[in-house]
Amino acid sequence: MHHCAEDDRRVIEKHSFHSSLSQIRDELSRTLATICQDQQEALEQMAEMIGGAERIFVLGAGRSGLALQMTAMRLMHLGKEAYVVGETTTPAIRGGDVLLTASGSGTTGSVVRAAEQARGAGATVVCFTARQHSPLGELAAAAVLIPAAEKLDRSGAASAQYAGSLFEQAVVIAGDALFHALWQRSGRSADELWPRHANIE
Numbered sequence: 504m505h506h507c508a509e510d511d512r513r514v515i516e517k518h519s520f521h522s523s524l525s526q527i528r529d530e531l532s533r534t535l536a537t538i539c540q541d542q543q544e545a546l547e548q549m550a551e552m553i554g555g556a557e558r559i560f561v562l563g564a565g566r567s568g569l570a571l572q573m574t575a576m577r578l579m580h581l582g583k584e585a586y587v588v589g590e591t592t593t594p595a596i597r598g599g600d601v602l603l604t605a606s607g608s609g610t611t612g613s614v615v616r617a618a619e620q621a622r623g624a625g626a627t628v629v630c631f632t633a634r635q636h637s638p639l640g641e642l643a644a645a646a647v648l649i650p651a652a653e654k655l656d657r658s659g660a661a662s663a664q665y666a667g668s669l670f671e672q673a674v675v676i677a678g679d680a681l682f683h684a685l686w687q688r689s690g691r692s693a694d695e696l697w698p699r700h701a702n703i704e
């Protein structure tokens with residue numbers, strides 16, 4: 504088929520920064536609406552477990568892990584003892600602790616192995632995943648299902664975005680919602696939390 508430079512330009516225009524942004528807004532909005540509608544029980548279970556945990560450890564590979572590092576920071580602001588698994592200062596997990604994980608596929612080896620170890624040590628595992636019936640989902644006491652594409656899904660059915668982007672975006676927002684709920688329940692003001700924010704940055 505003949506393909507001219509003008510066609511290429513039209514395609515480029517169609518995929519402007521603006522249209523990409525509005526496409527992502529729509530995907531994220533649909534995904535969050537479905538979580539709100541279908542995952543109320545799992546969300547509440549997760550909030551209860553994290554709210555009642557002695558300490559919280561977060562773990563995910565790649566961008567899924569980066570998303571949870573944002574949640575860990577906020578939990579620390581709330582006065583929780585929160586650790587990122589793999590950091591040199593992170594202690595041993597034990598009973599009373601919660602391991603908060605995120606994995607779109609629910610099959611990432613390092614995360615599944617860590618979840619097994621955490622359970623073996625008596626800790627509770629909770630997760631965000633795009634596939635509930637997965638090794639990670641099965642290990643979790645509370646699993647919040649995020650209806651988004653797994654990173655190897657090339658069908659475009661669940662998301663037009665690259666790899667697991669939609670899942671990882673939703674994990675950031677869900678983590679903020681988790682913090683927000685626990686903060687509101689704490690009755691503390693923003694001023695009370697603020698002194699915990701890093702003062703050397």
Ligand SMILES: O=C([C@H](O)CO)[C@H](O)[C@H](O)COP(=O)(O)O
Nearest residue numbers: 565566567606607608611666667
């Ligand atoms: O970093 C990631 C990648 O860029 C996918 O969009 C993933 O978060 C990482 O590979 C972990 O995968 P999952 O455990 O399936 O989330």
